[in-house]
Amino acid sequence: MSSFQLHFADHDILTPGDAPDVLVAMNPAALKANIADVPPGAVIIVNNDEFTKRPMAKVGYATNPLEDGSLTAYHIHSVPLTTLTVEALKPFGLTRKEAERSKNMFALGLLSWMYHRPTEGTEAFLRKKFAKKPQLAEANVTAFRAGWNYGETTEDFAVSYQVAPATKAFTPGTYRNITGNLALTYGLIAAATQADLPLYLGSYPITPASDILHELARHKNFNIRTFQAEDEIAGIGAALGAAFGGQLGVTTTSGPGVALKSETIGLAVSLELPLLVVDIQRGGPSTGLPTKTEQADLLQAMYGRNGEAPVPIIAPQTPADCFNAAIEAARIALTYRTPVFLLSDGYLANGSEPWHIPDVANLPDLRVQFATGTNHELPDGTQVFWPYKRDPHTLARPWAIPGTPGLEHRIGGIEKQNGSGNISYDPANHEFMVRTRQAKIDGITVEDLAIDDPSEAATTLVLGWGSTYGPIAAAMRRLRTQGIAVAHAHLRHLNPFPANTERVLKSYQRVIIPEMNLGQLATLVRAKYAINAHSHTQINGMPFKAEELATALKEAINA
Structure with a gap:
């Protein structure tokens, strides 16, 4: 069973919505799984064709919930969606099984009538979607119209609703709907294009990251090569090899895959090569909850390698923001010659929102200068290439493409001598290299932490990261309408933290950190800044609900 939730309003939307106003249940399993989220008084449209003895028994209904009085708290509309759809599509000569697949379009037409939504765009989309199968396109359009006409003519639906136009103007431009994984994919393509590098x-396929592999494979025209490896270790090994060869290397995975990739990530730290490690987090540990969301890989990304192996960490905050986060991750990797973690999660990956398509001319220039000649003079006057002679500002080492005459150099995981890159077991050299690699990460330039505090009088700061942005912002809106002054800050860069982080945190009497884990960011903040950050955690595989979070924050503020 799968489900999809749509939230639309006359104001900006921050979450998919806590409680649906309308539930369309195509079968007993859908009703059973979702009824707990539906508030009393809501509308439930049920496909009564599926409420027969066997399907109901499978999900534990001893009696028919449409007839036993258990749903009296809701406005129930029992509609034979399957029968009506099959009847509407009889002229197309489809089999019953083929016709039944369009019942979701019938339901969409009915909902479009209920909410006075325009139909032209939907019909145009269906015809474009099934352009290669015109009969299928027209069948879906017909089912959609049949649903709209059913709402218009039946006496069962006495009430319809109308959502006013948006009160807040959008930034002018072209918009499209986009999911987090698709936005991240486009961000990777844009980054490689702006860097003028092959990607x-x-x-290795893993839920919920596989969509990125699938989508990138469709864009070979952008000088992209995708390799579906036999396992996680081979995947990152190939990506690191591509980075050594002068390409933008990327590997995508989820938490279990990060564990397998950890040794090669450590090798990338030692080699000091740009590499993007994209972790679409899911519930753990081990196989955990592959289709559910969680934020529990932060400490693994931060410390999950042997030795001192620092890696920058970036986390997008919305599905559309995955595009910008991918470009920022590439900027850091290419500028500082380091692997970079990009931490998304299942909630962002599969969530969608309108995306303002950016002007390519406004994207950052990510082009890099490869080493082209010698860069060091020995005492005897000989000119040589030193692969670990660093840029004085970024501490990045030169990037030399293999095969460039005169730039031959050693690679591998054994410690390198500063400058020359020769193998070195010297204790003083090892300490110098460890501290230099750490200093390189600590010195990465990132934007300051921004504060959202309209009252400028808040004494409590709610600090978030990643996909908690929407629920936290929605909870802030609820609290402020109740007259509670509260500030909100959201971290995009988790390593290194923005330079003003300590000053911001210590300017509030109380800091509360909501996370979908057991308090991993709170642990880092407490350790680094010695502040008593309060955790509010949830690890049920689901994102925070705005109302529940607002209530919890209010209780914490009043405690």
């Missing part, structure tokens, strides 16, 4: 993805 190489070495990946």
